[in-house]
Amino acid sequence: MGQRLNRCLDVPVALPPLRRRLLLLFIMLFLWLYMFYSCAGSCAGTRGSPAPPRAAPPLPQLPAPGEAGEESSLEEQRAAPDAASPISSFFNGSGTKRLPQAIIIGVKKGGTRALLEFLRVHPDVRAVGAEPHFFDRNYERGLAWYRDLMPRTLEGQITMEKTPSYFVTKEAPARISSMSKGTKLIVVVRDPVTRAISDYTQTLSKKPDIPTFESLTFKNRTTGLIDTSWSAIQIGIYAKHLENWLLYFPIGQILFVSGERLISDPAGELGRVQDFLGLKRIITDKHFYFNKTKGFPCLKKAEGSSKPHCLGKTKGRTHPDIDQEVVQRLRDFYRPFNMKFYQMTGQDFGWD
Ligand SMILES: Nc1ncnc2c1ncn2[C@@H]1O[C@H](COP(=O)(O)OS(=O)(=O)O)[C@@H](OP(=O)(O)O)[C@H]1O
Secondary structure, three states: OHHHHHHHOOOOOOOOHHHHHHHHHHHHHHHHHHHHHHHHHHHHHHOOOOOOOOOOOOOOOOOOOOOOOOOOOHHHHHHOOOOOOHHHHHHHOOOEEOOOOEEEEEOOOOOHHHHHHHHOOOOOEEEOOOOOOOOOOOHHHOHHHHHHHOOEEOOOOEEEEEOHHHHHOOOHHHHHHHHOOOOEEEEEEOOHHHHHHHHHHHHHHHOOOOOOHHHHHEEEOOOOEEOOOOHHHHOOOHHHHHHHHHOOOOHHHEEEEEHHHHHHOHHHHHHHHHHHOOOOOOOOHHHEEEEOOOOEEEEOOOOOOOOOEOOOOOOOOOOOOOOHHHHHHHHHHHHHHHHHHHHHHOOOOOOO
């Protein structure tokens, strides 16, 4: 074995036997250390705190189209690797999988992916790339399954996930509270009319044969009665959904991020989020640039990459033209709910 190594590594045979043996010892030690660290990322669950048993396959199901927030595109997953990537596993191999201390609970089409991707730039934030949908669709799989999805974190790092459908899931507040009363909650909200059109645009991209936005908006177009059972409309009644969360969480434990300001001033909104999470303000305007082609702010460098990164094609779609009368009718419909929401949150989002 020693001779074979000698040949492979081209060790000069003229080396005195003792030095040759020392060199071989050093090489073997190096190989052993390399194997140890490579294994740490995937085997660390067997060390330190006991790993939860795997009762079910670890990957969450993809959300049904038009039903809930969509998964991040593969493009986004590649640009911002989670702890499962070999590089981050290497550095985080000694970390522990923890349940999230902070969750982006909504709203669908509010800008939740942008917020999570921007937050992941922070060295003290580790997040799951895909949407786990634990508190709505996968709750029966148990907390051990949920924790197993999480990236490994070191002391002081925050574990996060985002699943926008939680905000409108009746059972979610009680379930999150029973996991931990102290969970910090973040809601990215956006003008409910634009949000509804964005939601419809997403469904349309998957099912081009659906009826028009205008016809789905009304129960009866002649009477002008809005169909509040249509999820695209329902999700935007923020005040109603928030009431459900306030039964379990104090308002101070929920941060409301403006989806509009996340586009016009990402660093400003990220500053508020970092303060809320108790993080040092590391993400600043230096991290962003406005990409004219995309029409959105993008990252100068994504997490784990040195290249500029914009969100994928499914973020920032062109919306279809909607009849302005219908838009106005929807504005009138949402106004009282928006006012109530401003009152509850103490923030005027300027949608009216
Ligand atoms: N920086 C940046 N880049 C691209 N897109 C951005 C960005 N910031 C916010 N947004 C807005 O995010 C909207 C999608 O929201 P979500 O990520 O919450 O959607 S989802 O619920 O996860 O499907 C998406 O909605 P649409 O424009 O309707 O596609 C964007 O307007």
